[in-house]
Ligand SMILES: Nc1ncnc2c1ncn2[C@@H]1O[C@H](COP(=O)(O)OP(=O)(O)O)[C@@H](O)[C@H]1O
């Protein structure tokens with residue numbers, strides 16, 4: 665019987681989210697017939713994996729280390745097949761400025777913007793509001809600040825000592841309209857989900873609080889927009905060199921008719937009610953079948 669390690673938790677700010685994903689992945693893995701061991705990843709992950717004597721790693725980590733190529737590199741060194749994207753694709757997708765450059769190169773529409781020093785962002789409006797300030801390498805909407813039209817001044821908190829998201833920060837024009845997300849499973853874009861929330865935007869609470877957001881699947885869109893979103897997610901996945909399951913986030917400005925890609929998540933949320941599992945179910949792949957597919961797809965690239 666294939667012995668699978670579900671690695672989860674870790675020490676990024678997305679630890680609580682990862683523990684939930686990990687527990688659900690483990691449950692589904694057992695349901696799919698695997699011998700599953702759950703590992704709360706520490707700095708001694710290599711020792712933990714060695715002690716568990718596993719054949720495959722099912723990666724349930726989110727955020728820095730688990731999603732940015734570091735853990736992937738460790739698994740390459742250990743020669744252990746693992747799920748999701750490899751080292752380079754994980755690192756590129758985690759860095760929003762690097763992935764923006766790649767999206768632009770393959771003709772995907774991105775929001776106007778770029779990196780600025782945090783002292784500069786705090787001192788003056790670096791672009792005409794509305795705009796969005798966000799860490800270049802975080803997830804779960806951590807550190808995202810929306811500067812509205814008519815805002816009094818620039819976001820001064822970016823210069824404060826407590827800012828934990830680096831010296832260079834991404835600033836993007838705010839794209840009005842609707843929030844869309846598209847999962848990809850191998851070479852297949854699954855479905856388009858529209859996310860609505862009563863909160864100001866799709867922030868951490870909207871993502872994880874009970875009732876914080878609604879998922880509309882399939883999104884009620886003109887056919888050509890649905891097709892464009894499916895194509896764009898697959899194009900982003902391929903341009904970054906991703907593997908396994910990914911999920912790309914978009915804004916659709918219905919007035920301007922613009923579909924703007926925000927980011928590609930190489931380790932998307934994995935509870936049965938998360939966006940990708942919901943989309944897989946929508947096309948007839950239930951959660952244990954999705955987890956089985958991920959495990960069978962696991963590899964070491966070198
Ligand atoms: N340029 C933008 N225009 C409008 N909303 C944005 C923009 N960038 C981010 N947002 C909002 O912030 C959320 C989080 O941003 P995102 O780029 O997906 O980062 P992450 O999910 O990794 O924190 C988005 O889902 C969206 O609601």
Ligand SMILES: [Mg+2]
Nearest residue numbers: 804805913927
């Ligand atoms: Mg996102």
